[in-house]
Amino acid sequence: MTRPLFRKNVLRSLALTLGLLTPALASAQEPSSRDEAPSLKAGTCSVEGLMDNIRRGLHSKSEAYKLYLRTLLRESAVNLPVAELQAAFEREYDPYMVEHLAAALVARTERGLEEEMTQAVAKRALEDKDPGIRAATVRAMRRTGALERTGDMYERLVRDSSPEVRMEAATNLLEDNLEVYGGRDARAVDTAVAAAAASSDPKVTAKILGKLMTGEVSAGSARTLERLLDNESTEVRVAASTALGGVPAPEMASARQSLLGMYRDEKSPEVRKAILQSVAQLGFASAVPEMQRLRGIDPSLAPEIDAWTRVLNMNLQDWSLILREKQRYQQAR
Template sequence: MTRPFLPMNVLSTLALTLGLLSPALALAEPPAASSEAPTLERGTCSVEGLMDSIRRGLHSKSEAYKQYLRTLLRESAVNLPLAELQAAFEREYDPAMAEHLAAALVARTERGLEPEAMQAVAKRALEDRDPALRAATVRALRRTGALERTGDMYERLVRDSSPEVRMEAATNLVQDNLHVYGGHDARAADTAVAAAAASTDPKVTAHILGQLMTGEVSASSARTLEQLLGSDSAEVRAAASTALGGVPAAQMASARQSLLGMYRDERDPGVRKAILQSIAQLGFSSAVPELRRLRGVDPSLAPEVDAWIQVLEMNLQDWSLIQRAKQRLQQAR
């Protein structure tokens, strides 16, 4: 008899399922020896019951199991009483547990239920006295639709007194833009740019702008990025330069002029490298004459300019291909 063939994706799913369930089974008390079959009893899913399981599970060494419990609570949230869930969240002061409960509340709003569930999480992220709890609730909003449902929350969070909270908010903005909106939502990109500009923490601003996909930003946001080129922080100037490299076609000419004008006066080598990259990204092969004119401004960066010129003259039509070609060129040197 021929053995049935299981595709690798099925095997992987089975392995993952068993891996997630085995710690849960390990927590259960073994059944007492009995000659009679156990009687099945109807049970109900409660907030307290789930929270007790999660509290015990937090002591597990298995990260997969901890993620399983978080997913279990989030998926169960739609069937739990909102009042009980929200009350449990509001009286919880352990950051890890609060994050689990916050994620469950957010899941209710994400599933089309009460908008006030997510608002309760946003309120605590902004107002709780404990910065660890604020940071935990911010994490619970990650990779969700919170960006478009919470008004100016992120502009306020990036000005939080806690560096941890500020950076968690910055990470949310980057990941939401990429994983929720695919980098192609103008409102999401503009919200991130506005928050970056509102921040007075250079690390936060640079974290957002250095990783943000800006292909859909508005003309107003593009102007904001150009203004950030004048920041006192080299880290911010480099990140703003990088962000300008991806702006929409309608904003490209202005971005190129701003970057070209800035290069000659800039003194930080890292910022200059970011400017060169964005000039290349904005112009592709048409940027070659501009790069040649900049070559003598900083002799130490002449090899960097030459590398961009060599790659752009290959006439590749995709930015990711250009980046890989330049990386290979540098590795070969």
């Protein structure tokens, strides 16, 4: 699958060069700042050599130096013996080191090498007994194409016994959708919706849906979002209402009908505000009559409806401009 590339590889050329040249580690110098990182020692470019240097780098106060070491391992992965790299990953139990070894294995798959490397990382994310290790391996798959290669992994991760693992999985889904797929890949969006619905943790579901770009969501996933409007958690209902505001044109009518039908019986002002925003997003100026019909249901939200009505009547054709003008109007009052 062709995916838009949103990742920056500022250190790629340097790291690849270091990965190719066996004496390269000998030439690195200590940072010149007072909080100096330990210098890299001379040696061949091997898995053990790189890992030794990364372990020493753990004690550095220089974040730039740590970033350099992480990037060095990931970008050199294609030139390292894969058997050694995988063996190092499987025997490592320091979460920090596991994360970077896992990222190196995923990088091999991303570069068109062994498909099974990402699956090996996913297996440990799902099965390791240590929740810290599971969370670390989940982070290693962030901003990659792992969701295409790992089946129902994310639906399982959001049900993990560890809150940390569940939240790391939610973060992956959001960042992958935005940074890897630009919010325009149906499979990625549907994977996120399925995971959100599979979770019994309201915070995880709300985190995924509250910021998910749903412009390419399928009809089936749109119906899933509509069903989540009945969730007992207020934060889930807010997030599901918000997510429905961004559905594609074929799903707009159904989404609008579900939101309007929910508004009358909903008791939470936060959920009602989210419904109003999504109704506005789905209809733009054509939503004004619907807004007016809702005005008498909850008098406390009449000012909110009036603000939407005023801005929608400006006939702006860009949603970001509508949101900006509404904010300006409310701040000026």
